[in-house]
Every structure is written in C-alpha cells, then in structure tokens.
Amino acid sequence: MCEVHKRIDLLRAAETLQLDQQDDLTRQSFLARLxxxxxxxxxxxxxxxGLALEIDLFLHGIGAYVPASFS
Structure with a gap:
C-alpha cells in the first residue's frame, strides 16, 4: 500500500505545476484510479x-514542467 500512497502523493504534488490540459487530465485520471x-x-x-509503471513514466514525462530551480 505504501507504493500506492507514494504515487498518490506525487500526483497530488504535480497539481502545483502548470501542466497543459491533457497532462492535467491524465494526472487527475491516475489519481482517481488510485x-x-x-x-x-x-x-x-x-x-x-502495471499501473505504477504507467504512472512513473507519466511523472517522468512531466518533469519538463518542474522549474529549473527545483532540479
């Protein structure tokens, strides 16, 4: 269950990023599923x-939205 909660926390944190509409919908969909x-x-x-790998790939892909000062 820890791994599920870890992904939930990461997806919630991604809400603070300026995601485009499609990426935010994907984030919301993953979050709802979990x-x-x-x-x-x-x-x-x-x-x-399965799902954890899909979420990890998505999170890696939205890394471009993270400001350089946080990298």
Missing amino acids: EEHRWSGPELNEFEA
Missing part, C-alpha cells in the same frame, strides 16, 4: 509492474 480503488493483496502485487 484513490477510488479498493486494493486487494494480489492487485497490490501486480501494481508495480
């Missing part, structure tokens, strides 16, 4: 290889 889902043990085991 927050609204009731996670079972087997789903948590599969999380890292």
Whole structure:
C-alpha cells in the first residue's frame, strides 16, 4: 500500500505545476484510479509492474514542467 500512497502523493504534488490540459487530465485520471480503488493483496502485487509503471513514466514525462530551480 505504501507504493500506492507514494504515487498518490506525487500526483497530488504535480497539481502545483502548470501542466497543459491533457497532462492535467491524465494526472487527475491516475489519481482517481488510485484513490477510488479498493486494493486487494494480489492487485497490490501486480501494481508495480502495471499501473505504477504507467504512472512513473507519466511523472517522468512531466518533469519538463518542474522549474529549473527545483532540479
């Protein structure tokens, strides 16, 4: 569950960035999927290889929105 909460925190923090509309919609979609889902043990085991990887790739892609002073 820690990995799910880690992604939730990162997606919430990304709200402070000046994302374009499509990236913000993607961020909101990922956040809703994580927050609204009731996670079972087997789903948590599969999380890292599936949805977590998708979210990590998205977060890496929006890194360009982070001001240089924070890099």
